[in-house]
Amino acid sequence: MTASGEVVPLPYSRPQVVERLGPLGPETMVSALRWMTLGRALDARMQGLQRQGRVGFYGAATGQEAVSVAAGLVSTPEDWILPGLREQLIALVRGHALERYVHHLFADDRDPARGRNMPCHPTASEVHYVSMSSVIGTQVTHAVGVAYGMKIRRSPGVALAFFGDGATSANDVHAGLNFAGVWRLPVVFCCTNNQWAISLPVAKQTAAPILAAKASAYGIPGHRVDGTDFVAVCEALGRALAAGRAGRGATFLEFVVYRMTPHSSSDDPARYQPKEWPERARAHDPVERLAAWLEAEGLVSASGRDEMRLRAEEQVRAAVAVAESTPPPDPVSLTEDVYAPFGSGRSG
Secondary structure, eight states: OOTTSOOOOOOOOHHHHHHHHGGGOTHHHHHHHHHHHHHHHHHHHHHHHHHTTSSSOOOOOTTOHHHHHHHHHHSOTTOEEEOOSSOHHHHHHTTOOHHHHHHHHHTOTTSTTTTOSOTTOOOBGGGTBOOOOSSTTHHHHHHHHHHHHHHHHTOSOOEEEEEETGGGGSHHHHHHHHHHHHHTOSEEEEEEEOSEETTEEGGGTOSOSOGGGGGGGGTOOEEEEETTOHHHHHHHHHHHHHHHHTTOOOEEEEEEOOOOSOSSTTOOGGGTSOTTHHHHHHTTOHHHHHHHHHHHTTSSOHHHHHHHHHHHHHHHHHHHHHHHTSOOOOGGGGGTTTSOOTTOSOOO
């Protein structure tokens, strides 16, 4: 990390990786690359479909894949994920089917939300992945509530709340951090700092040069992590989750990443980002960084990477084909699963 706070990518070494990943092992990095490659294929395809009017909205996670894939691999089934806008890969890594997720993007009759939620705001209850919300910061207080419930029930789970740098200015984030600090709750606050709160650079929405430093005001340890370094992310999340499970309370992790796409399909970053930003972001690409190490170590070949890309693209194409052949929800379903029949479920 430079004096200005910018994270500088460093090369891996095999002994360092083996030591830092522990029981996960370098083979986990091959699996991680497959998941990141799928994420890239999904982002590219869905952004194209949105421009064609075939899906309504999409928020890409390009440049943030290391954080999501690491969280999916390091967390356990007992943990709960309360995402921001770009954590859909966590649900997939934890076992949510790609086809089911694509049904959601098309808001069709097989969408888990039956078309009631905004596209790219999935819900995956079977893997403890709570529905996204575009209301900034609300998932932080929700995560604290989940963590408080797990503490009361003596559950082994930990809540992981994901939010961006802009959300640290939201009142809900303050309330959530304060409550978690007072009650020593099993929650990990994961701030994915992609350095842009839509069009606002992080330096213009907070005077704090390091967001993780804010955690100390709430009695919570805060750590800044290179979010483009899959190994560093796994290591930081592993320590934070272990602290939560051991009753040592919450942790705040600031993952420094570089947004490589528009904020969403409704955004034009050329209107506000400096011209050199795209090149700077590509220089911190977490997928290429991981792939370079795997190729250097002989764990993945160039042809193997091509095969991963082709396989990922085919998986996405197949899921899209199924979703596009599925009819929309019947309008009558609008109130299904909303109201309980009179007299059901309660007595006396």
